[in-house]
Structures are given as C-alpha cells and as structure tokens.
Amino acid sequence: MTRLNEEHAEVRFSAFQIVQELFTRSHQFRTLIISDFQDFLELTVGINHEQPLPPPKEVAQKLRKAAIKSVQDWHEKYGEAYKKLSLGYHFLKQNKKVDFQDVHARTVAERRREEEKQKRLDNIYxxxxxxxxxxxxxxxxxxxxxxxxxxxxxxxxxPDPFDFTVNDTELEPSKQMTPDEKRLAPCSSSQMEVSQAYFGCMDDEQPCCSKDVLSVSQCVRTDPELDEKKESNGGTSSEVQSGLLALNDDDYQTFVRNHGLISHKYTLDLEISTADxxxxxxxxxxxxxxxxxxxxxxxxxxxxxxxxxxxxxxxxxxxxxxxxxxxxxxxxxxxxxxxxxxxxxxxxxxxxxxxx
The missing domain is CATH 1.20.58 (Methane Monooxygenase Hydroxylase; Chain G, domain 1)
Incomplete structure (x- = not known):
C-alpha cells in the first residue's frame, strides 16, 4: 500500500502488477487487500474525485483499466468466499456507475482490432x-x-595464381588400344609411370641435355613390331611386356636427377600471400x-x-x-x-x- 500511495502513475502501476500476482497466490494476501479495499480502489481506480490518479495520464488510464478488470475477475473467482470483495464490486457497479461489461467488451474489441490489424499486415507483406x-x-x-x-x-x-592446368598426355580416340592390344600389352603401374614421364617430357625437338637419354622409340615397341613378333614366334605376353620398358630403376632415377622430373606421388605446396x-x-x-x-x-x-x-x-x-x-x-x-x-x-x- 505504501507504493500505491506514491504520486506517480508508473510507480502505482508497477505496485499494482505485484498485487495482481500475489492476490491469486495467497489467501492471507487477499485478506489484507480486501480489509482495506476502499483505499485500494481509490488508489488504483480513482473513485475519489478529490484525489484523482497522478500523472502521467496515459499510465493512469492504463492503471484504472487494469484495476477495474482485475476487480471483475476477482469477483467472479473469489466473490462468494470474500463478502467485502463482493460489496466492493457492487459499490463500483451501482454507486460509481462503472460499466464492467463495457470494459470487457472494450478488451475483446481491442483484441479483435489487433487480429484484424495483423491480418492486414500479413496481406500487405x-x-x-x-x-x-x-x-x-x-x-x-x-x-x-x-x-x-x-x-x-x-x-x-x-589472374588467379592457382588457376592453371596441366596438359595430360592421352591417347586420341583413333589411336586408343583395342581389347586385343590391351591383352597383349599388360604393363605394371611403375612401368606406366616411366612411360608417362618420357611422353610428358618429349617434344618435337629434344634439348641437347636429353640426347644421351634413350628415345621413346627405343623404350616402347610400336604396334607393327609387336604384330611381327607375334606372327614370327607366336610371341607370349611375357615377351611383349619385356619389350615395353628398356630402362631399369637405376636409369629412371638417373633421368630424374638429370632432368628434374619427379614422381607423380610427389606433392608441392605453394603459399602465395595476397595481403600486399x-x-x-x-x-x-x-x-x-x-x-x-x-x-x-x-x-x-x-x-x-x-x-x-x-x-x-x-x-x-x-x-x-x-x-x-x-x-x-x-x-x-x-x-x-x-x-x-x-x-x-x-x-x-x-x-x-x-x-x-
């Protein structure tokens, strides 16, 4: 009640909200409020015209409206148990001409207006x-x-420093091996790596430093040579395979050291700073x-x-x-x-x- 006596509507409204919560939770609190119910109504509803609700006006109207609605709810729920509460309700309704139905209707109307407003906003959006x-x-x-x-x-x-491509040597469609040729020339993965290394480094004109390296024609037999070998002695797969690769591992390692070629499994990470x-x-x-x-x-x-x-x-x-x-x-x-x-x-x- 001390806070409800403050000459400021916002302070009274805050105190009233606390009263609302405690009134529904405690019988003892309800007894205390109802015992001084007339003062409570004067401080919240403003039934005494000589002591109107304090400013600000907007908050005072909100306080009065909330207090009237709470009194109606309390009467419907606790009116039979608390006679003084019922007397206060009828005093407001008959003597002070408070229209509780109008307050309730206004609350429903406001809710409907809010719903209609939200629908209009949804349609607009x-x-x-x-x-x-x-x-x-x-x-x-x-x-x-x-x-x-x-x-x-x-x-x-x-240009993007990482946007580059490496041309891989691939057989043209017209030069792809037939199933019979694939069967006659089974080579291991290591042999294919050596062959790819040679094909990758060979150009139309060899550099002078590569003259001492065996040419591709010396490393790999051509298809006519394979056919002749097969026709002459019924060549086996092992004979064809032995003719595909002319270099041993030592020759390959020497070639790598001399010409800078590396294994396909070797990776090199480049870090290029773009800060500057x-x-x-x-x-x-x-x-x-x-x-x-x-x-x-x-x-x-x-x-x-x-x-x-x-x-x-x-x-x-x-x-x-x-x-x-x-x-x-x-x-x-x-x-x-x-x-x-x-x-x-x-x-x-x-x-x-x-x-x-």
Whole structure:
C-alpha cells in the first residue's frame, strides 16, 4: 500500500502488477487487500474525485483499466468466499456507475482490432513479397551478368595464381588400344609411370641435355613390331611386356636427377600471400578499371539494397522456400564480389569531372 500511495502513475502501476500476482497466490494476501479495499480502489481506480490518479495520464488510464478488470475477475473467482470483495464490486457497479461489461467488451474489441490489424499486415507483406519475387526474377539475370563481367575484369587485372592446368598426355580416340592390344600389352603401374614421364617430357625437338637419354622409340615397341613378333614366334605376353620398358630403376632415377622430373606421388605446396596485393592503374588497364568501377557502383548502389529488401520482405511474409534461398544466394555472391573488389586494392588515377 505504501507504493500505491506514491504520486506517480508508473510507480502505482508497477505496485499494482505485484498485487495482481500475489492476490491469486495467497489467501492471507487477499485478506489484507480486501480489509482495506476502499483505499485500494481509490488508489488504483480513482473513485475519489478529490484525489484523482497522478500523472502521467496515459499510465493512469492504463492503471484504472487494469484495476477495474482485475476487480471483475476477482469477483467472479473469489466473490462468494470474500463478502467485502463482493460489496466492493457492487459499490463500483451501482454507486460509481462503472460499466464492467463495457470494459470487457472494450478488451475483446481491442483484441479483435489487433487480429484484424495483423491480418492486414500479413496481406500487405504477402503482396510485397509477390512484387519482390517478380522483381528478383527480372533482376537476377542482370545481377549474374554484372558479376560475370566483374569477375572477368578481375582476371584481366590480376589472374588467379592457382588457376592453371596441366596438359595430360592421352591417347586420341583413333589411336586408343583395342581389347586385343590391351591383352597383349599388360604393363605394371611403375612401368606406366616411366612411360608417362618420357611422353610428358618429349617434344618435337629434344634439348641437347636429353640426347644421351634413350628415345621413346627405343623404350616402347610400336604396334607393327609387336604384330611381327607375334606372327614370327607366336610371341607370349611375357615377351611383349619385356619389350615395353628398356630402362631399369637405376636409369629412371638417373633421368630424374638429370632432368628434374619427379614422381607423380610427389606433392608441392605453394603459399602465395595476397595481403600486399595492389593494382595500379595505367594506360593499359584504364578501360578495365573503368568497367570494374561501374560494375562495383551498380552492385553497391542498386543490387545490394534490392537483395537486402527481398530477404527482409520474404522473412516478414513467413516465406522459407526456394525464393528466400535464392535471395540469400545472391546476397552471398554480391558479398564475395564486393570483398574481392576491396581486396584488389586498386590504385586509381586522379579523375577530373567534366561539367557540361
């Protein structure tokens, strides 16, 4: 009751909320409140016109409304057990002309208004989500084109150091071995590695340092030679296999040491730092940098806000399907492109704005 006597509506409202909780939990507390029920009503409902509820006015109205509703609920639940509570309820209803039904109806009406308001908001968000979906379908191709153009410019300005390919020697379709030839020429994996090493290092013109190394023609017999061998003495598989490889392990190791060839199982890790990467603008790359700047401006000022808006609208509308995933995927791609532009650390030339 001490806190309810404070000349501030917010303090009284906080104290009243505590009273609400304790009133439903404790019989002893209910007895104490009901024993001084008239003062309680004056401090919460404001039945004494000479002592109105203190400011602020908005909180005072909220306190009065909550107190009237609580008195009605308490009367319905505890009125038969507490006679003074029932007398207080009828005093408010008959003497103070408090319309409890109007309070209850107003509460239901407010709840219905909230539900209708939420439905209107849901419909608005759904309509906005439909427009966002249509806009995303129309803009996705333009975003992809801009990202591709930007990536191509990045590659021209600074090629990826890890973007390289090794041409593996493969048999042409016309020169692939037939099943009979495969059966006649079974070679082990180590023999194939040696043959691949030789084929990989052989060009049309051998370097001078390779003249002392056996040529491919000496290492591997050709198909006509195999056929002649087979026709002359009915050659066995072991004879053909022995003719495929002319070098022993020592010769192979010597060749590796002399020419720098390594085993296919050998791996080499390259660490290339991109922390100090910087692209300087010059006469050769000015056009490329201009294209990158235009694409970056388009991503940052147009596409990025649009994608953010799509994700927000889909989330508010409760959409959690491919549309939201597509928008998030576009956002990730834009973030990667903007980050790469920043990492390029382009040093621009001074530009003069032409005033027409």
């Amino acid at each position: 759904k309509e906005k989500a439909k427009r966002a979906e249509k806009e995303m379908e129309e803009t996705s191709q333009e975003i992809a084109h801009t990202l591709t153009e930007m990536e191509n410019c990045f590659q021209l300005l600074m 990467v910087k692209v300087h603008e010059n006469e050769d790359n000015t056009a490329i940098i201009n294209n990158v700047m235009d694409a970056h401006k388009l991503l940052r000022s147009k596409f990025w806000p649009s994608v953010q808006s799509w994700i927000q609208l889909f989330t508010r509308a409760g959409i959690n399907d491919d549309r939201l995933r597509c928008a998030i995927d576009l956002k990730n791609k834009l973030e990667a492109a903007l980050k790469k532009y920043k990492d390029m650390n382009i040093s621009f030339k001074a530009r003069k704005r032409k005033v027409v």
